[in-house]
Amino acid sequence: MKRFVLLSTVALPLLLIAGLFAMYRPVAGSDGAPDLPDSATADPFAIEIVRAYYPDESVLAEVRRWTEPWSWDREAGYILLDVTGSERLWLEELGFRLEVDEALTARYSQPNEYLPGQGNGIPGYACYRTVEETFTTIDDIVSNHPQLASLIDIGDSWVKAEGGGPGYDMLVLKLTNSAIAGPKPILFSMSSVHAREYAPAELNTRFAEYLINNYGSDADVTWLLDYHEIHLLLQANPDGRKMAESGILWRKNTNENYCSPTSTNRGADLNRNFPFQWDCCGGSSNSACSLTYHGPTPESEPEVQAITDYVSSIFADVRPDDFVTPAPITTTGVFLDLHSFSQLVIWPWGHQTALPPNSQEITTLGRKMAYFNNYLAAQATVLGITDGTTDDFAYGTLGVAAYTIEMGTEFFQQCSVFENTIVPANMPSLLYAAKSARAPYMLPAGPEAIDLSHQLLTIPVGTSATITFSATLDDTRYSSGSEPVQNIAAAEFYIDTPPWITATTPLPIAMTPADGNFDSSVEVVNGSLDASGLALGRHSVFIRGQDAAGNWGIVAAFFVDVVETESLYLPLVTHP
Structure with missing residues (x-):
């Protein structure tokens, strides 16, 4: 085993699925595919980006033997890919009708150049850092x-x-x-x-x-x-x-x-x-x-x-x-x-x-x-x-x-x-x-705790105060298919020690449904905490929910600061 050195210092529609196939380019002339240059004399920018309209889907298997299309518009019946001159001729022999995407070809068929005033980043793409x-x-x-x-x-x-x-x-x-x-x-x-x-x-x-x-x-x-x-x-x-x-x-x-x-x-x-x-x-x-x-x-x-x-x-x-x-x-x-x-x-x-x-x-x-x-x-x-x-x-x-x-x-x-x-x-x-x-x-099978709202983020030490807060527990937030969804069955919060800590015994405190009943897959829940016993310093409140199938979700948290000063700003804060 290598010794490692520690140093200090929306569901998408099918019309745009790039690289839909596990495709490849063979060596020159193999399997009847077009010749691919293997020498330094080939110009890497001598390409065109084309929409290749296929005569029927059966020929796509032929294409997958030598390249990786950028995308596939199944409804329109074309694949988008970059081609050299020999590749273009080969596609046409297979019955493809080719249309050049002039805008993409212009971008990808020439070396990158720095934008006016650009000092950092990949040339032409200032948002991307170089290696x-x-x-x-x-x-x-x-x-x-x-x-x-x-x-x-x-x-x-x-x-x-x-x-x-x-x-x-x-x-x-x-x-x-x-x-x-x-x-x-x-x-x-x-x-x-x-x-x-x-x-x-x-x-x-x-x-x-x-x-x-x-x-x-x-x-x-x-x-x-x-x-x-x-x-x-x-x-x-x-x-x-x-x-x-x-x-x-x-x-x-x-x-x-x-x-x-x-x-x-x-x-x-x-x-x-x-x-x-x-x-x-x-x-x-x-x-x-x-x-x-x-x-x-x-x-x-x-x-x-x-x-x-x-x-x-x-x-x-x-x-x-x-x-x-x-x-x-x-x-x-x-x-x-x-x-x-x-x-x-x-x-x-x-x-x-x-x-x-x-x-x-x-x-x-x-x-x-x-x-x-x-x-x-x-x-x-x-x-x-x-x-x-x-x-x-x-x-x-x-x-x-x-x-x-x-x-x-x-x-x-x-x-x-x-x-x-x-x-x-x-x-x-x-x-x-x-x-x-x-x-x-x-x-991930459990409900998410989102939209936390809370008051009294900062309180003076020793002051008798009640922190009130709420959260939404949501068991429905999935994409691309049907996931089991259950009603919310329980909600609880912890002070300073999250529920997974085993060295001590975290104390869960129950939260209640805002409408009086746990009877929906999305519930607003309320909680309150007597802060008079909180020590000076920052405290974390961890909230989590459980659905009717017994699945606990990931915790969400907010801070409460106990300070010595009496000069306080007590906002209502809401965050996802």
């Missing part, structure tokens, strides 16, 4: 918040490990309050393992910044970092990402042993190189120049070796590597792999259409995450068969609840869409996944 800028952000977070953040070097990129160049370290940013002892449940979130997917790495980085910046002021973020661990691999394919920053649609790593040492088609698809069911089922390519080339052996790539070793070190192995044994219902931890694009939340299996052993529980959390971003939630085979993938590895090998989020509508997503749509839609999904890590196969 170096991402690592600088990590260093700044660790330096400025040493109690909450640490940096772990889990391995090296291909260029650094084997390519004879400087390359990059594979860096994990770990966030937790180190002053509070564990063990703690873990969220692991990796991003942009496919290099051309700009948005995921930036979203993951902003997730880290959100947690750090809101610790101590947001009660939910505070308990999350106090009692959980967040492990973030922000740049999962740094060598490839550096190539994609220039504007090349680079997907794989940059391993020069495959295709040709200088070809822009070289490298292995890291998300087909994971060991669980590697090259098992036609969900990746044997052709070294293809987009989904799985590498010569499982874990042949140093980036994958680093990820599998690290993930296996932080999550317990709780199930055998079969297709029928479920992980225990009490399993902790959540694994996320952030991609673009498709607007999907997907989960294992990807290598077969059969359901995974924990299908019901995995589906429930997936539908819960999709509630926030309004994406389609489905098993990964909605994209076609894929093998050797990250989430199949995490669940299949270890039993951890594992998901891929496919965000947005483009590889090089425009910044206005990223800022105004992707970030606000997906940040709540990431937060919920992190909160659920204590019991991901149980907590």
Whole structure:
């Protein structure tokens, strides 16, 4: 096992499902497909983005042998994809009618250039940090918040490990309050393992910044970092990402042993190189120049070796590597792999259409995450068969609840869409996944505590005062399918000690339904607390609900400050 170094320092309609198929590009001329350049003389920008109208769906199987369409408009009868000249001729021979998307072709067929006045970020896309800028952000977070953040070097990129160049370290940013002892449940979130997917790495980085910046002021973020661990691999394919920053649609790593040492088609698809069911089922390519080339052996790539070793070190192995044994219902931890694009939340299996052993529980959390971003939630085979993938590895090998989020509508997503749509839609999904890590196969089935309202946030010490507050308990917030919904059956709150602490015995205090009866799947509940006995300092109030099936939901919290001064501002505060 690798020794890790700790450093101080809405349901989507089918018309836009990017990469719907598990498709690949073979080496030149194989299986009757068009020749693919394997030399440095090929211009990576000599492409067109086309709408390829197919004569019938049967020919799509032919296409899936060599490329990965960007999207599929089934109603209109076309796929969107980038093509070279030889690929265009081949499609036309198959009976496709091609229409060039002039706007997309103009954007993707030339190198990125800096915008006027742009000083930072990927050229032309100021909202996305470069690899170096991402690592600088990590260093700044660790330096400025040493109690909450640490940096772990889990391995090296291909260029650094084997390519004879400087390359990059594979860096994990770990966030937790180190002053509070564990063990703690873990969220692991990796991003942009496919290099051309700009948005995921930036979203993951902003997730880290959100947690750090809101610790101590947001009660939910505070308990999350106090009692959980967040492990973030922000740049999962740094060598490839550096190539994609220039504007090349680079997907794989940059391993020069495959295709040709200088070809822009070289490298292995890291998300087909994971060991669980590697090259098992036609969900990746044997052709070294293809987009989904799985590498010569499982874990042949140093980036994958680093990820599998690290993930296996932080999550317990709780199930055998079969297709029928479920992980225990009490399993902790959540694994996320952030991609673009498709607007999907997907989960294992990807290598077969059969359901995974924990299908019901995995589906429930997936539908819960999709509630926030309004994406389609489905098993990964909605994209076609894929093998050797990250989430199949995490669940299949270890039993951890594992998901891929496919965000947005483009590889090089425009910044206005990223800022105004992707970030606000997906940040709540990431937060919920992190909160659920204590019991991901149980907590998502319970009601959420939302819309907390409370008075007397600040009170003088020793004063006789009653804190009154309310919350809405909601057992209905799921997307993409039908989840069991029950009436709310109970509500309770805790002072300072959350319900999962076992060293002491937390004292639950009952809350009451505002309408007098627990008889609905959505209930407003009220609570009150005599604050006269609260000690000087900050106190946390944790609220949770239970449904009629006995499922407890995730807690929501707010702060109460007991101070020495009599000069107080006593607002009514409402927050989600």
